[in-house]
Amino acid sequence: MVATPIVTLSGVTKNFGTFKALHETDFEIGEGEFVTLLGPSGCGKTTTLRLIGGFELPSSGRIEIAGQDVTKNPPYRRPVNTVFQDYALFPHMTVAENVAYGLTTGGARPDRGDLGRQVGEVLEMVGLAQAGMRRPGALSGGQRQRVAMARALIRRPRVLLLDEPLSALDVKLRETMQVELKRLHRELGITFLMVTHDQTEALALSDRIVVMQQGRICQIGSPGALYDRPETPYVADFIGAANLIEAEFKGLDGGLERLTLQGGTEITRRPGGAGSPGPFRSGQRVRIGLRPERLRPEIETNRFTGQIVETLFHGDRIRIEFTFAGNPTPAFVELGRAMADRMGTLAPGAPITLGVDPAEVMLFAEEASA
C-alpha cells in the first residue's frame, strides 16, 4: 500500500490467445515514485507497461490512473506518456517538431511563440538546446534518447512510462543517462515507471522494484529490501547473485537453525533472516542462498572447505568458482583485490576455506523454487 496511489492495477490479467502474458495482478504506484518492473524477457513486464500506456487492453481487471478509471481508454486519453525502447521518433520531423508534437493537438494548444518557448525549455532540460532543427536520423543514440524524453515530458504527464529506455546505449553512456534520469525524476517530481531486464539499472534508479516472473509479480520492495531480504530463490538469484544450495532443515539448536547441505556440510543460520517466512519443519527439504560477497576467508563460522575450479579476474575483484564436499555445482565467491592478494595462491586446484555469518544465510522453502 502506498500513501497516494497514482496508478492502481486491480485484478488485471492479459491473455494473448491461449498465452497468459499476465496473471491476476494487483499493485499500486505512489505519486512521485520511481518504480521499476524488473524481470527476464517474457515475464510480463512490458505487457504491464503497455496496459498502463493503453497500447493493450486488459483481458480483465481495472486500471486507474490519477483516480480515474482508464481501463478502456485509448492511449490518447490517458495522462501518461511513454519513452519507447527504440525511441520511436518521427523520422520526417525535426527534433523541435518531434518535441512539439504532443502539444499541437487537443484543447489547450499553445500559440506559436509559447510553443517555441516550451520546446526550447524542455530541450534545454534534457541538454539538447542546440539540436532543434536537426532530424532524428542525424542524431546519436544518446541524443535520440534525450529527444524521446523531451517529447514525452513536454506534456507534463502524471506518469512517465519508460520501456527499456537505456538498453540501446553503450555502457558508458548508459551510466551517464542513469544519472540524468535520476536528476529529471527528482527535479520534475513526476512519477516514473520503468521496465528493464537490467538489475543493476533497477537497483541504481528505483525507489521500489517489482520483480516479475512468468506473468506474475514475485516480490515488490525497495532495492535494499529486495537485495537483503529476497523471499524466493528466484529473486535472490535475479537481484544480485546467489549460491543456491539444496539442504535439509534439521531443527533448532541453541537459538540457531541447523541445516545439512547436499554433500554433508553442516551450517547454522540465525532464525528470522532473509528468505521464506518459515517456520520450517525438521527434515524439510529447503534451499539456502549465499551472497558471493558474504563468503569470507576470515569468518570462523559455517566454514566451507573446497577446491578452486576457476579464477576469473575482474579488475577490482576476483571471482572464484570452487567445489566443496561433494556438492555437484560449483559455488562462487567474489573477493576484493586486497583480500585476494593476501590469500596466497588462487590457481585452479588450490584448496580454499571460506566462512559465512549465520545471519547472512538465506533460507527458502523448497516449493517456492522457480
Next chain:
Amino acid sequence: MTPARATPLAFSGLFGLPLLWVLLLLVVPYLLMIAVGFWTRQFPLFVPDFQFGNYVQLFSDPQYTTVILRTLKIAVMVTAFALALGYPLAYFLVFTVDSDKLRNLLYMLVIVPLWVSYLLRAYTWKIILGNDGALNSALIALGVIDTPLDAFLYNQTAMVITLTYIFVPFMVMPIYAVLENIPKRLIEASEDLGVGPMRTFWKVIAPLSLGGVVAGATMTFCLAFGDFVAPVLVGGPDGTMVANLLQSQFGAALNWPLGSALATLVLIMVMAILWLSARLDRAGRVAMK
C-alpha cells in the same frame, strides 16, 4: 591488396550482350524515332528532312490536341480512382488485418489478376458492361430497369473503369510496401502523445507513405497514359487515346513522320512525369529508424 580489376575481356563477356541489347533495341530505335519525327511525308514516301512541321501539326490540329488532352484526362482519372481504391485497401491490409495468413492471402488476391492476360481482363469488362452483360442482367433481375441499357459500354466511363481495374494492383503494391515499413511504434507514439487516429494518419502515416503513393501514381499514370487496348475494346468512338492515334499513323494513315513526332512527344511527357516523381520521392524520403 586490392582485388584484381576485371580484364577487358571478362568485362565485355559479362556486359557485352546486355549492352548490345540496349544499344540495338533501345538506343538506336529511340534515335530513329526522334529523327523520323523531323522527316516529311511525300505520299507514298517519307523523305529525310529536318523541319518542325509535324510538331506544328500536332499542336495546331485540334484532332491531335483533343486526343492528347483526353488521354491526359483519362490517365489522371484512372490514377485518382486507383489511389482512392488502392490506398484504403493497402491500409486495411497492413493495419487492420491482424492475421499474417489472411493478410498475405488478401494481398495475393490483389496481385493474382496480374497473372491473367491483360487482354482477357479488359475483355471481361466488355462482357460485364455490355448490352446483355452481367451488369444489365443484374439490374433487370433486380427490377431497376426493364430493358438493357447500352449506356455502360463504349464510352470514357467504361475505359476509366476498365483501366482502373487493370492497374489498381500497381497502386496497391508500392503503397502496401511503404505502409508495411512504417514502424507500428510510430503510431503508438503519436497516440501516446495525445493525438487521435485521424490526425495520426495525416501527420504520421500519410507523410511517411508518400513515397509509395508517388511510385504507385507514376506507374498507374504512365501505364494508363500509354494504354491501347481499353480504347479498342470498351472505348467506343470518343475513346481514342494517344496510343491508338500512334498506331493509325503507322498503319492506316501511313504517316510515319507524324507518328514519330507524336511518339517523341509522348516520350517527353512520360519522362517529365518520371522526373517529377523522382524529385517528389527524393524530397519525401526519410529513413524509418
